[in-house]
Amino acid sequence: MFLRYLTVQGFRNIEKAELEFNGGTNVFYGDNAQGKTNALEAIFLLSATKSFRKAKDSDLIRFGEDHAFIKGVYTENGTDEEIKIEFEKEGRKKIFIDSMPLEKNSYAVGRLLTVIFTPDHLSL
DSSP, rough: EEEEEEEEETTTTTEEEEEEHHHHHHHHHHHHHHHHHHHHHHHHHHHHHOOTOOGGGGGGBBBTTTTEEEEEEEEEEEEEEEEEEEEESSOOOOOEETEEEESSGGGTTSOOOOOOOOGGTTTT
């Protein structure tokens, strides 16, 4: 399984970004405050439906925006699946699998597998 595409709009400090990954190792690099950790947070959100930073959903929306979304396409056993999460300033987040809304957000958990290790975990 690997994430092939990530699209982020209005999320944290990211106005709009489209990333394409390969099946190997992908490295994010750049100056501070450019959105590297925010992109990783977006990927984790697609997997767990919540932030590893303990943020409220309304905190994930870019300052000055009313909504945000993240969308990922991943491949497993040669089949693509799309996961999309939409955030509204005054509403609940909505999760879609292949453009179909989910009845429960928990149905998306575990479809895209991720492991996160941050400096907060150094005491482990």
